[in-house]
Amino acid sequence: MAEQKNRFEIIIRKLRENGHKITPQRMAIVTILAESAGHPSVEDIYEQIKSDFPTMSLATVYRNIVLIKSLGEVLELGFPDGSNRYDGNKPFPHPHVICIKCKKIVDPDLDSLDEMKKEVAAETNFKILNHRLDFFGICGNCMAEKV
Amino acid sequence: MAEQKNRFEIIIRKLRENGHKITPQRMAIVTILAESAGHPSVEDIYEQIKSDFPTMSLATVYRNIVLIKSLGEVLELGFPDGSNRYDGNKPFPHPHVICIKCKKIVDPDLDSLDEMKKEVAAETNFKILNHRLDFFGICGNCMAEKV
């Protein structure tokens, strides 16, 4: 919990430092992004906020995500089906494990990745800045439930 | 070269086996996908074919890619900016290294990935079916060219 409070404050502070105003709508969006429970989509965020702010517009969600992304405080997860989901709790690249049935996303611990990055850099002569690693499969729950 | 000829023939055979007709437009698309030089986008494929088939439609490219994808003979690479590129030469998941300046895509050799997959499966209790691993960076050429 403390972590999430920190994430909220960190993002708000960064917005302030860069001369952005803190509106109620923006705070609501940051609140959800800071927690990022279940790695929400734009639509998820919009739906959650609409009950508190009936006039909330999808465009506002999009604009704020673009802004926060530009500050490096949210990670965009783009999926093969074209959908995007967001993680403002861990805004740095990290592996994901995605259940293709229930769409649940889990963050595994993997320490072999740094080494792999070096291996790739050496082999290809690239300067590696970023990466993306996703595993797709079926989670324990969905396997148990199968008819 | 022999490999690419094989890929072309494999895809055409698979289409035939599944009761699909072999039209000149379809052959042209498969030819490009089988080689997948530079991991072409839909637009790339369309542009390349249009000189031979002036009436070629983007919809036809899309429809054929969906079809060939459903046969498991082309890999779709979705990128953070929303663009898609395709690899019909190596239609199974494999890592990519992408230059963010010149958009070049390189296929590195990485053997530690299988082990990582097992590690993830054990840790998360998922049955892993698929994965995606991309590294983003700057290639040797673009680094040398930097102003």
Place this chain on the structure above:
DNA sequence: TTTGCTGCAAATAGTTTGCAGAGAC
């Protein structure tokens, strides 16, 4: 001859943008 394929145009989905008024500072 049959059935699937193509080309065109229209439809759709997700995201972005212009503008006028509202609100944070």
Place this chain on the structure above:
DNA sequence: GTCTCTGCAAACTATTTGCAGCAAA
């Protein structure tokens, strides 16, 4: 009071679909 932000609607981009004619088998 200034200047950014919001909400709305329209614009835009990438992709998909309906339909009529065409062509592979």
